[in-house]
Amino acid sequence: MSDIPxxxxxxxxLGTRLRPLTENLPKPLVPYLHEPLxxxxxxxxxxxxxxxxxxxxxxxxxxxxxxxxxKKFENLTLEFFHEPVLLETGGGIKNIEPWIGSDPILVYNGDILTDIDLKGLIQAHQSADNIATLAVFSEGPNCNVALEGSQITDxxxxxxxxxxxxxxxxxxIIEPSILQYIPAGEKISIVPAFLELIRQGKLGAYLAxxxxxxxxxTREEYLAAHKTAALTHTVEPISPSASIAPEAQIDRDSCFIGPHCVIEKGAKLSNTIVWPGATVHENxxxxxxxxxxxxxGTHQNTDL
Known part of the structure; x- marks a missing residue:
C-alpha cells in the first residue's frame, strides 16, 4: 500500500444548526477540547x-x-480555496481540479469527529478497481446507502x-477521473457523480x-462530545494557562476551561465550556x- 498524499x-x-457558536467562526474552527475542531x-x-x-x-x-x-499545521501544508458562492461537495471538488492533478485524494467532512481507520480505507480503495470508495457504517441515523458485497448499488x-x-x-477517496462527471462552475452535490459510478460498477464501500x-x-451534540471527552479523560479539562481565582468554584468533572481564560473570584461554573481567551467575571x-x-451574572443553558 502506498500513501495517498x-x-x-x-x-x-454555514454551520446554521450550531448558531450562535458559528456567528464569529466557521464551524470547523469552533473550539473543541481547547483547540479548533x-x-x-x-x-x-x-x-x-x-x-x-x-x-x-x-x-x-x-x-x-x-x-x-x-498555511501549515504541524507537518501538513494547507491550501485554501475560497468559494464566494457555496458550490456544495461536487462543485467544491471540481473547483480544486488543478490542485488535485493526477493524484487520488481523500475527501473529509471538516465538522465530524471520527477515528475511522483511514489507512484501511486507502488499502481497500487501492486493492479494488473503483473510481471512488466511501467509508460507511452498518448502523447510523441516516442509513440510505445500499450495498451488494463491497459495491454500492444505490x-x-x-x-x-x-x-x-x-x-x-x-x-x-476519489480518483481524478470522477471529475469528468462533475460540471464546472456549478453548485452541485457529489451524489450525481456517485450515481454515475454506481451505474458503471465503480463505487466501492469500506465498512468502518x-x-x-x-x-x-448541534449544540446538544457539541456538549455531549465534551462530556464524553471529560469521562474518558481525553484531554485535561482545565488548561494550565487559564487564570482562575482561588475563590472561584468550578466543577472539574463537567467544565472545560480553555487556554488563557480568566475566571474571576466568586464565579461558580458547572457543565460549562469556556472558550480560549474568554473571561468569566466576578460572581x-x-x-x-x-x-x-x-x-x-447568572445563566443556565445559554451561549454567551
Whole structure:
C-alpha cells in the first residue's frame, strides 16, 4: 500500500444548526477540547500519511488565514480555496481540479469527529478497481446507502434499487477521473457523480464498523462530545494557562476551561465550556453554558 498524499477537507459550510457558536467562526474552527475542531481532522489525515490538505472556505473566510497564517499545521501544508458562492461537495471538488492533478485524494467532512481507520480505507480503495470508495457504517441515523458485497448499488434510493442499509460517514477517496462527471462552475452535490459510478460498477464501500463517529452539528451534540471527552479523560479539562481565582468554584468533572481564560473570584461554573481567551467575571453563576467571549451574572443553558 502506498500513501495517498492529498486530502480535501470540506470547511465551507454555514454551520446554521450550531448558531450562535458559528456567528464569529466557521464551524470547523469552533473550539473543541481547547483547540479548533478541524485540528482533529488534520491530525487524523496526517497520521494516515497525508502531506497536503486543501480546505474550501466561504462563511467568515478571513478567519482561516488568521488561524493558519503560515498555511501549515504541524507537518501538513494547507491550501485554501475560497468559494464566494457555496458550490456544495461536487462543485467544491471540481473547483480544486488543478490542485488535485493526477493524484487520488481523500475527501473529509471538516465538522465530524471520527477515528475511522483511514489507512484501511486507502488499502481497500487501492486493492479494488473503483473510481471512488466511501467509508460507511452498518448502523447510523441516516442509513440510505445500499450495498451488494463491497459495491454500492444505490444512494438515497435515487436509482430505485434499494432505500439503503448503511450510513455514509462523509469520508471517501476519489480518483481524478470522477471529475469528468462533475460540471464546472456549478453548485452541485457529489451524489450525481456517485450515481454515475454506481451505474458503471465503480463505487466501492469500506465498512468502518467499530470506529467512533460524531457529527457536531448541534449544540446538544457539541456538549455531549465534551462530556464524553471529560469521562474518558481525553484531554485535561482545565488548561494550565487559564487564570482562575482561588475563590472561584468550578466543577472539574463537567467544565472545560480553555487556554488563557480568566475566571474571576466568586464565579461558580458547572457543565460549562469556556472558550480560549474568554473571561468569566466576578460572581458569575453559570450552568450548562458556552462562553465564547465573556460572561457575567447568572445563566443556565445559554451561549454567551
Amino acid at each position: 492529498k486530502a480535501f477537507i470540506l470547511g465551507a459550510g 478541524i485540528h482533529q481532522a488534520l491530525r487524523h489525515c496526517q497520521h494516515a500519511g497525508i502531506k497536503h490538505c486543501a480546505i474550501n472556505t466561504h462563511h467568515l473566510a478571513h478567519t482561516w488565514p488568521q488561524q493558519f497564517p503560515q 444512494m438515497r434510493h435515487s436509482l430505485g434499487i434499494h432505500p439503503g442499509t448503511h450510513q455514509f460517514s462523509g469520508i471517501y 464498523d467499530g470506529a467512533t463517529w460524531k457529527d457536531l452539528g 458569575a453563576n453559570l450552568d450548562g453554558c458556552i462562553v465564547r467571549q465573556s460572561a457575567q
